Amino acid sequence: MPKSNTEIHLDNQSHLPELEQLKSEYVDIYNELMAQFRFDEKTCQEWLITPKRPLQGKSPFEQLIINADEVMGLLVRMKTGDFS
Numbered sequence: 001m002p003k004s005n006t007e008i009h010l011d012n013q014s015h016l017p018e019l020e021q022l023k024s025e026y027v028d029i030y031n032e033l034m035a036q037f038r039f040d041e042k043t044c045q046e047w048l049i050t051p052k053r054p055l056q057g058k059s060p061f062e063q064l065i066i067n068a069d070e071v072m073g074l075l076v077r078m079k080t081g082d083f084s
Contacts, residue, residue, distance in 0.1 A: 016045045018061045026068055032075045 019041060023030045037043045048061045052074065055063045060071045077083065 016041055018048045019045045022048065026064060029068060029072050032072065036075060036079060
């Protein structure tokens with residue numbers, strides 16, 4: 001069975017455009033994300049592009065454009081275990 005575009009994209013860890021854009025434009029969020037996922041770039045990339053219920057079904061990457069504070073808030077809630 002052929003891989004989906006997302007799977008192909010994630011297999012090539014040297015080219016993770018969303019993660020690279022996050023690193024250049026949202027340094028605080030990038031640093032928090034990397035720390036929480038122990039600097040695993042593939043896992044960080046997957047988290048960034050996967051829709052999340054607390055973000056109204058948008059991916060964290062999509063939500064950055066709308067309200068980056070909500071993405072940081074989600075990371076803080078994950079860190080503190082607050083899933084209310």
